[in-house]
Amino acid sequence: MPNIAPTVIDKTQYQTGRQTLLNQFVQHKHPTRAVRPLIRDLTALTDCCVQSAWGACFNHQSEDIRQAAALIAVGGYGRAELLPNSDIDLLILIKTDALSSEQRQQLSNAIEQWVSLLWDMGLTLSHSVRTIDEGIADALEDLSIQTSILEARYLAGDTKIHHTFYAAFKRHFDLPVFWREKIAEMRQRHAKFDDTPYSLEPNCKESPGGLRDIHLMMWLAKAAGIGQCWQDLHHNNWLTASQLRLLVRSENQLLAIRAHLHILSKRMENRVLFDLQTPLAHAFGLYETVGKRAGERLMQRYYLAARAIYQQFTLFIQKFELFLAPPSAQHIAHKIKGFPDFVEVDHVLDVVRNDAFIRKPHLLIDVFYVYGQVTGLTGFSPKLWDAILQARNLITPEFRRKPEHRAKFIRLLKMKNGITHAIRLMHQTGVLGRYIPPFRRIIGQMQHDLFHIYTVDQHILTVVRNLRRFTLQEHLHSHPLANQVMAEFNQPWLLYIAGLFHDIAKGRGGDHSDLGAIEVARFAKQHALTKKQTALVVLLVKEHLTMSNFAQKEDLSDVETIRRFAAKIKTIEHLQALYLLTVADIRGTSPKVWNAWKDKLLADLYQLTLRELSGQTQAPTNMLRERQEQALELLPSTLTTQAQNLWHRFDTEYFMHHDAETIAWHAEHIIPELTGTQTTIVASQPFNGAHSLHVMIYTADVPDLFARLCSFFQQRQLSIFDAQIYTSGYGTALDTFQVLLPDTHIADTQYVTQLNLDLKELLIKAPTLRVPNLGRLTARSRNFPIVPRVNLVATDKGEYVLKLAATDRHGVLYSIAYILKQMNIRLRSARIVTLGERLEDVFVLTSDELSNPSVAAQLEAELIRVCTIS
Structure with a gap:
């Protein structure tokens, strides 16, 4: 039994020691160099707390009780990778068959006392107590438990229990099953993040190219007996020296980012959120430069590291799959006509000689041409990946200047098949960036x-x-x-x-x-x-x-x-x-x-x-007639005359701004309810799926109509992403909105019917407009604000065109409409366009007052005010 000091580190000592380590890390000029010492020292400090508390609770117990338990670190703590706010995962193995009932209670009390001591010190524990048989049974049923045991590290207690348990685990461990289940788990995890390392708010642990991919490589290596660390994989020819350096450097980059995320957020945060990207960049000594924000510079480093990890991970998984293949499996190499340096093996492209690209650098372009031309290929072999990665630095200015290489690249772009896959592989291997330096x-x-x-x-x-x-x-x-x-x-x-x-x-x-x-x-x-x-x-x-x-x-x-x-x-x-x-x-x-x-x-x-x-410019009247004829074909013949009468009220602008399907849809709902000029008609239909709606409003035009509609949509949490506001010469408005529903709603029949009734009731009753309030900005909008632009120009028709570009947010469109109403400015038509979280709207306004420069300036100032992020 190891000699454990009975003195327990108290809460103050632990917290002071921990804070000292965090301060040293935060103040270090090179976080990627400082993160390994931080992890090592945090783990050692935690080990000291855990072990000293164990000694205080068990050293005075009888020998039978001391020999009845073993303390094992598992998970991230087990692999000695403890970050500032990581959970401390522990497994307590007990052997109670030789203990009396009184001794079992004493053992239970000692464990409870130990847990209390650690909680009092401020450690966040995640622990379980199991017998050897229970631990093995749980591992057989739970993949995550199997994984955590692979990283198990002995801390205290009886070593025999630990050795017995681990020996039993190895006897029951099934590597092929573990491989299949972990790969399935990995695919689900990657799919959750759209199978790309390039999310704008990536999870540095779980996203493709994140630390979890690093962990999976090492879990498989340990499970297969290939190695316990990256150096082992290098010595066993799984990693070249350059790949080893790249992998370690990239891993340290992500570990340093994760450590700073924990410190900045004061919790176990693994997402590189927009709100954290700028302070995170500053922690790495990165600040804004011309044309580039500090956060962008930091994220570019992140993506390069994640890309390198994802690349090495993909290569490792391919190699591991071959490693597990049965010895009897046939791997027949098929020659490729015209390209003797390459062969097809099991539907992947392979290279005949490892030094093929060194001897013939032009093959660095040819390999992607071959991949695009040969049907049925699913990727590159590990051998081919290695060969390209080792030779890609041969793409030098001299390489790019050679006419034959330039001709080969153009030939690649002219391929009839496989262009997308070939270009993506060129990017993944780093060849595209070397051939096109910009x-x-x-x-x-x-x-x-x-x-x-x-x-x-x-x-x-x-x-x-x-x-x-x-x-x-x-x-x-x-x-x-x-x-x-x-x-x-x-x-x-x-x-x-x-x-x-x-x-x-x-x-x-x-x-x-x-x-x-x-x-x-x-x-x-x-x-x-x-x-x-x-x-x-x-x-x-x-x-x-x-x-x-x-x-x-x-x-x-x-x-x-x-x-x-x-x-x-x-x-x-x-x-x-x-x-x-x-x-x-x-x-x-x-x-x-x-x-x-x-x-x-x-x-x-x-x-x-x-x-x-083509010299066939069509007059607006001809285009109008063409749209009407197309719409009539979509309507029942019984509505032809009524539709034509309705369309006499609309000018060319209406028909230019709506396609035949929309025109027919409008007519189909307006005609049956058209009893007079004051009729209010509302219709909606799902648009682009169950979470968006196409809403039509046909009603008498009033000065505050647009404001009322925007207010209604805001109150219902409906986000307007496109709209056409049209006012006819007959004093009627025909407005069409495309809106997104809240995530909690779908555009089913009940929802659509009730929405139409509520909107129609609002328009008929016309309650007093409420004072607008702006919703909260998204994290992305806060960190990437748009300077609002307002441009008001008079037309020769006596109208005014207002163009507005700004950051979109909940309530901003209603605020704009409210300003127009307050200043007695009429809206004749509008085009509302939302591009992600950016709005770019065009309004056609009428007002005698706008000819006054001070009124126009007041309008622009008010619009700038509500569109400015504060």
Whole structure:
């Protein structure tokens, strides 16, 4: 039995010692160097407390009682990886078959006294008491218990009990079963985080590329007897020297981040939340630079570390799967025609010789071409991964200057199949960033425009994937017009180049579109693109936001708007390419940003500009007639005459802003209830799933109508993400809103019916408007605020166009509407657009007072006030 000092460390000693260690860590200039000493010393301090308390409670007991229990550290504490606010996981093994009932009670009392001592000291315990048989039985039923036992570390008590238990555990342990269950668990965990390390608020423990992946590698290594630490894996040829260094450095980076998260939040916090990213960056000595926030610099380090871990983890899992394969398993290598350096083995691509890339560097491009060309491949072999990772530094400026290498890269982009997978593998292996140096600068680069949910590099890869999908029949149902346009565009590889470069200059400061255009022009010249091809990719990168801005912010019913856009684009080929890139770009920001309304706006702008460039500009009256005819086809023939009578009340603007399906839907609900000019009609239908609604209101126009509608939606916790506000010349308003429901509600029949009744009642009774109040900002909005922009311009029609861009928050739209009502400014029409957490709205206003500069200035000041984050 070990000699344990009977003196117990008291609470003050423990807390003082712990705080001293935390202070030393916080004050250290290099957290990644200081985190291992912190973990080691925190573990040692805790060991001292736990062991001294055990000695105080057990040393005076009889020998029978002392030999009846063993104290084992498990989990993170067992692997001696104790962070500032980690749980202290302990297993107490007891052997009571030789004890009398009185001795058993004494043992129980000693354990209770020990637990009380530790709680009094302020330790957060997670402990269990088990016999050897109970411990083994629990382990066989619970995967987490098996895992924690693999990390078990003896602390105090009888060593025989510990050895007996561990020997029994090893006899019952089934490595293949453990492997299958842990991999299934890992897949569920990764799926919870969208299978990407690049979440903007990642969990540094559980996300892909997080510390849990590191743990899983070591659990499997220990279970299989491969090694107890990274050095063992290196000595046993599971890790090269460079991989070992990279893995240790990346692990220390994440451990240091996790330690600071615990300290900053004063709890066991593993999420790198927006609110914590800036103070976390400061703890690492990172501060704001030109074009880059401190938090962005910190997160770029995080993503690089997570990417390295995820890469090594994937490679380790592949190797381990081969390690477990039965000796009799056949692994037949199939030659690949035209590429003798590569073979296919069990549906993965392999390399014949480990030094293939060293001898023939051009294979660093060819390997991705082969992967895209050979059907049925599911990935790279571990051997091939290792070979690429060891040779990728051969992609030097000299390598990039060689014409044959440039030709191979262009050939890669021209592949008919496998482009998306090939480009993603190039990124994962680090080859893409080395071949296109500007791309390497945006790896892990955050975006703070409140609607991108991916880092810049992941967004770019998603855009390239979307462009590729426009060429595939299986995705025709998702974007029919884009697929049709792509079929007419005969050089899709130029779009992939534009996709790779469109955001490549983000994070530098300045206009990323202009800087990106310079980069893609340089690339085009180096890769011998023709003048026409170069002009196209430069225009696409420089103007990649233009079509979206025109579609969402300009009046598409105005012929001059279409002519201005056509003058920028110049040719039909440019229009086709820009439309495809724009759709792919918006769809690649966030699933919440793209919807049928934006699809329609872009499609309308495309069709109108196509006619303009073809010399077939359609007069507004012809377009109006075309929309009406399409809508009539969707309505019952019995409503034809009534629909035409209804449409006489609406002008071209209404038909330009709604597609045929929406026009028909409006008419179908308005006509049966149309009994007079004062009729109030409300209809709703699910839109884009069960958590969003398309709401239509047809009623007499009154000055505060828009404010009442916004107030109603705010009170019901409905978030407006798109709206069309239209007022006819007959004094009626036809407003259409697209709203998101709270997570606790779904758009079932009962909910929709009651919502319609309540909204109709509100409009009829017209209660006094309440004073608006703004909701709380999200963490993302607080940390990435938008400086509000207000632009008020008079038109030649005696109206005023108000353009507003600001951070969206609950109640802000009602606050805007309330200001307009208070200043007696009438709203004739509006286009409400919410992009993630950013609003970009356009209002058409009428007021005799706005011609007074002081009134216009007052309106702008009031709008700035409510849209400014404080």
